[in-house]
Every structure is written in C-alpha cells, then in structure tokens.
Amino acid sequence: MFIFTLGGAPDMDALLRNRLVTTKAEVLVPADGERYEEAIGRWSEHCVKKAKCVVKVTCADEITKTLSFIRDHRLGFVVRGGGHSTSGSSSIANGIVIDLSLMRGVTVDPALKTIRVEGGALWSDVDTEAAKYNLATVGGTVNHTGVGGLTLGGGYGFLTGKYGLTIDNLLSVDIVLASGDQLTASETQNPDLFWAIRGAGQNFGVVTSFTFRGFDQPNPVYAGTLLFPLDKLPQVLAFINTFHASNDGNQAILWGVSCPPPAHAPLLLTHIFHNGTLEEGTAFFAPLLALEPLANFATMVPYPTLNSLLNHASGFEGRKQFAGSAFKLPLALPLVQTLIDRFLGFVTQFPDTKESLLLFETIPYKEVVKVSNDAMAFSNRGEYYNLAVMIKWKEAERDADVRKFARELVSGAGLAEGVVRQKDGEVNGTNAEGVEGVGMYGNYANTDIPASDIYGNNAKKLEELKQKYDPGNLFDRGTKLVAKPVVPMN
Incomplete structure (x- = not known):
C-alpha cells in the first residue's frame, strides 16, 4: 500500500507534467481555479476532497505513464x-486523481450487437448511442x-429481469494493471482476471x-412514478407481494418513501416499468392505478428516457450516503411499517434530510x-431483492450521525423476518445452484467492511488473484482485498 502524498514534495x-508532456492528458492543480474545482466535484459533496492534482487522461498509455x-x-x-460513489473511493486528499471523464466514447457494432464503451462514459452516453x-x-x-463503477460492482437495471446483471452481459474489458501493463480480459483471454473484474x-x-452484449430495443416502454399517501401502504404492499409470481421479466417496480419537494411531506412512491405497450403496462399495474394515486407520471417513453426519469431525485447537490441490505417477498406489513417509521423518524427530525429515500x-x-x-467474483445472487437507503443532507456536522443511522437502519432490518441479511451475517436466499448469496450489494456498501461480506466464499480466490495481478496492493481503495500468495499443497 502506498501512503505517501504529494504534500512533501512541491x-x-x-x-x-514532464512525464506526460508528449500526451494529451491534462494535469489540474488548485491554482487552475474553476477547472480544478469542477474536476474534484462529486455526486455527493460529502466525498469532495482537495486532491493535489487531477490527471485527466485520454487513453490507456497516459494511464500507464501516470x-x-x-x-x-x-x-x-x-x-x-x-x-x-458515496464511499469516497474516487476522491483523495493531497494525492492524485486519475480522471477518466474525457474517455466517454461509445461504439456500436449493429451486426454483432455489441457496444464498446470507454471507461469514463456515463450510462446516458450508452443509452443514447445504442438507441x-x-x-x-x-x-x-x-x-x-458512471458505466465503470456500476459495472465493476455488478449492475442492476430495468432490463435485469430479462437479461440478468450488467456483468452477465459483459463480453470483455481492456484494463491497465498496477504494473502498467495493458491487457484484454474475457472468457478466452486472461479468464481468471475477467472472473475477478466482474x-x-x-x-x-x-x-x-x-464491451457489452446488446439487445433489440426498438420500441418505447411504459414507465413512471405513482405517488400515494402513506395510508395506501397496505394496498400497495398487497400488490408488491404478488410481483414475484406475476412478472415475466419485463416488469420492475422500485417503491418506498421520501419527502419530496415542494411540500416535503412523507409520500409513498412506486416507480413502475413495463417493457411493452401502454395497454400491457396499464393492465399489469392495474391494481396500483386503481388506488387513485395523488400523481401519476407513468407514460410511454423512449428507452433512453427511461433511465433519466429518476434523475431529479438523484441530483448532484448536497451530501449523500448509501447503505444496503436485501429482502424477500412476501413482506409482512408490520416489518415494512417499522422500517418506514424509523426512516421517517430520522428524516423529519432534520429539515436538511427531507429528500432522503428508503427504496425497495x-x-x-x-x-x-x-x-x-462462484461463476465470477460477484456473490450476491439469491432469491431476494435489494433494499437501499439514501440519506441526503447539507450540514457537514451531521456526517457521523447520518452514517450511523443509515447502517443501523439496514442492519436492524436484518433482525426481522423477511429481510435476508441476518445479524450474524448469514443469509437465507440462494441462487439456482443452491449457493447462498451474501445479501449485500457491493455498490451500496462502504469500503470498510470485511471482503467476505461482499464476496462471500470468493474472497479467498480474489486475494490469490491480487497476488498475481496487484501484489503490492496498489489498488486499495475498494472493499479491502489484500494480496495473499497461494500456499502450495504438500
């Protein structure tokens, strides 16, 4: 692990800059003013740190040099x-940021139905070009x-019900290792590295x-948010509890509570999706629509628009903290009510947290x-769904309280029947192979938890692969994996 910073060497x-003088890379320092401040900006202000410099790279060779x-x-x-990331893994105080934001190219091969995406691209880049x-x-x-962060951690999306995770549709990557070597990893090239990357x-x-596998998506989809008063929870939950049996993979529903503007009053929200016609979508979600929502924003939209519908609830202003767990259906009303009450008890106590979100x-x-x-490093496959809490706030002095509450809310949920993650770390959700998933989505976790909580039985193999590909633990900002040599059998 490298611990020295630029601070002692002016x-x-x-x-x-001299090392990169023949390249197109841009090196930004605090003296560069607004360009530097923009470069260290993050989705969560909680994660903004004063880097010594930001290197905006444009290609793999510049990364190797850096x-x-x-x-x-x-x-x-x-x-x-x-x-x-809300874990701060993409920020550093008094160190170097390798910034990929200039590498946003997307190339589609319509004959092969593949989509090649540069490492700094956003999902809007992918959706727009593929469409x-x-x-x-x-x-x-x-x-x-970002495409990179979501993919490297697994990747759930509206098309997961039909095609699996983002990593299930990843065909290959180009990667720069700690040594500076540039490799391609796929099922046929460096397959052990490809296993780890996913x-x-x-x-x-x-x-x-x-490089991702693409799927035909010529038609618009039915999607949008329905808002209900909290007293409609029993009826909404009754519909949710039928979802596992009634969906055919073309539907999804993200539901929970928040206190959105302008009134900032508690509301029950359901964000619905159907990959099909208006008639099919309204028929599938008819029990919800019949509850006469306070607002109904569901309509037919082009696929690229689908993944922008929740952007307003996930803007770049303010401080944010994610925490996650998992749940199984059917859910008991008392359990859900308890989680909602605890969540609202916190966010209504502090005015600057009103736009937080508890999401099933x-x-x-x-x-x-x-x-x-064990097919890849990702180890969260099971017969359960992700539970997420995102706390949004403004006051820095509330940082520690927010982090503590977010963790306690999801871990406390694990003590109740119906939520997968249990107090002792065991889970009761298995995949089709009968292997237990960890019940924790790595992209919602902080980096200070044990690797086994994220990778389960895969942690040992990952540590052995770290010894092969990064023996000095140069890349140490994610969930901690320490390189360990393979001990030969006698």
Whole structure:
C-alpha cells in the first residue's frame, strides 16, 4: 500500500507534467481555479476532497505513464469514473486523481450487437448511442452514473429481469494493471482476471473500455412514478407481494418513501416499468392505478428516457450516503411499517434530510440466479431483492450521525423476518445452484467492511488473484482485498 502524498514534495506537479508532456492528458492543480474545482466535484459533496492534482487522461498509455509515476514516487491516488460513489473511493486528499471523464466514447457494432464503451462514459452516453441502432444493454436506473463503477460492482437495471446483471452481459474489458501493463480480459483471454473484474474490478486495475452484449430495443416502454399517501401502504404492499409470481421479466417496480419537494411531506412512491405497450403496462399495474394515486407520471417513453426519469431525485447537490441490505417477498406489513417509521423518524427530525429515500428495489432475479455465485467474483445472487437507503443532507456536522443511522437502519432490518441479511451475517436466499448469496450489494456498501461480506466464499480466490495481478496492493481503495500468495499443497 502506498501512503505517501504529494504534500512533501512541491516539485511533483512539474515532474508529473514532464512525464506526460508528449500526451494529451491534462494535469489540474488548485491554482487552475474553476477547472480544478469542477474536476474534484462529486455526486455527493460529502466525498469532495482537495486532491493535489487531477490527471485527466485520454487513453490507456497516459494511464500507464501516470501509474508509473505513482509507483516511482510512492504516491496516494484514486481513479474517478462517474464520481457517483458515496464511499469516497474516487476522491483523495493531497494525492492524485486519475480522471477518466474525457474517455466517454461509445461504439456500436449493429451486426454483432455489441457496444464498446470507454471507461469514463456515463450510462446516458450508452443509452443514447445504442438507441440509434435500436439496441440497449443492462445499465443503471439513473443515467448520470458512471458505466465503470456500476459495472465493476455488478449492475442492476430495468432490463435485469430479462437479461440478468450488467456483468452477465459483459463480453470483455481492456484494463491497465498496477504494473502498467495493458491487457484484454474475457472468457478466452486472461479468464481468471475477467472472473475477478466482474464484481471486484476496482481492486485490479483501471478499466479503459467495456464491451457489452446488446439487445433489440426498438420500441418505447411504459414507465413512471405513482405517488400515494402513506395510508395506501397496505394496498400497495398487497400488490408488491404478488410481483414475484406475476412478472415475466419485463416488469420492475422500485417503491418506498421520501419527502419530496415542494411540500416535503412523507409520500409513498412506486416507480413502475413495463417493457411493452401502454395497454400491457396499464393492465399489469392495474391494481396500483386503481388506488387513485395523488400523481401519476407513468407514460410511454423512449428507452433512453427511461433511465433519466429518476434523475431529479438523484441530483448532484448536497451530501449523500448509501447503505444496503436485501429482502424477500412476501413482506409482512408490520416489518415494512417499522422500517418506514424509523426512516421517517430520522428524516423529519432534520429539515436538511427531507429528500432522503428508503427504496425497495423489486427487480426480478429469475435471470440473475441462473448464474452461480462462484461463476465470477460477484456473490450476491439469491432469491431476494435489494433494499437501499439514501440519506441526503447539507450540514457537514451531521456526517457521523447520518452514517450511523443509515447502517443501523439496514442492519436492524436484518433482525426481522423477511429481510435476508441476518445479524450474524448469514443469509437465507440462494441462487439456482443452491449457493447462498451474501445479501449485500457491493455498490451500496462502504469500503470498510470485511471482503467476505461482499464476496462471500470468493474472497479467498480474489486475494490469490491480487497476488498475481496487484501484489503490492496498489489498488486499495475498494472493499479491502489484500494480496495473499497461494500456499502450495504438500
């Protein structure tokens, strides 16, 4: 692990610029004013840190040169893709940021139905370009998130019910290793590295491009948010509890509570999706529509628009903290009511947290569990759904209280029947192979939890692969994996 920073060596900026002088990379320092401030900005203000410099790279060779400089001078660094993480893993104080935001190219091969995406692209880039060829792939539910972060951690999206996770549709990556070597990883090239990247990629290098499988998506979809008063919870939950049996993979529903503007009063929201016609969508969600929502924003939209519908609830202003757990259906009303009451008890206590969100992400898992938990590093496949809490706030002095509450809310939920994650870390949800998933989505977790909580039985193999591909633990900003040599059998 490299622990030195640029702070003790005032000439390091000049040395780094000299190393990159023949390249198109841009090195930004605090003296560069607004351009520097924009470069260190993050989705959560909680994660903004004063980097010594930001290197905006444009290609793999520039990353190799930057990593060589980092190794030579034993410097602290991070990699920034979309800047959406609330764990702070893409920010660093007094160190180097390798910024991929200039690498946003998307290339579609309509004959092969593949989509090649550069490492700094956002999902809006992918959705827009793929739609030109009537294609789509499994991406995020908010389109200003980075492709890299979501993919390397797994990737759930509205198309998951039909095609599985984002990583299930990843065909190959180009990656720069800690050594500076540039490799392609796929099922046929460096397959052990490809295994590791799909779920733990942030621990192994800088991915400069992803190639995804594309799927035909020529038609618009039915989607949008329905808002209900809280007293409609029993009826809404009754519909949710039928979802597992009634969906065919073409539907999803994200539901929960928030206190949105302008009134900031508690509301029950259901964000519905159907990959089909208006008639099919309204028929499937008829029990909800019959409840006469306070507002109904569901309509037919082009697929690229789908992943922008929740952007207003996930803007870049303010501080944010994610925490996650998992749940099984059917859910008991008392359990859900208890979680909602605890959530609202916190956010209504502090005016600057009113736009926080407790979300039950009911995205079909039938395709997800067809893949074994040991098929790749990702180990969260089971007969359950993700539960997420996102706390939004403004006051820095509330940071510690928010983090504590978010963790306690989801861990406390694990003590109740119907929620997968239990107090002792065991889970009761299995995939089709009968292997237990960990019950924790890595993209919703903080980086200070044990690797086994995210990777389960895969943690040991990952540590052995770290020894092969990153023996010095250069990439140490994700969930901690320490390189361990393989001990030969006697």
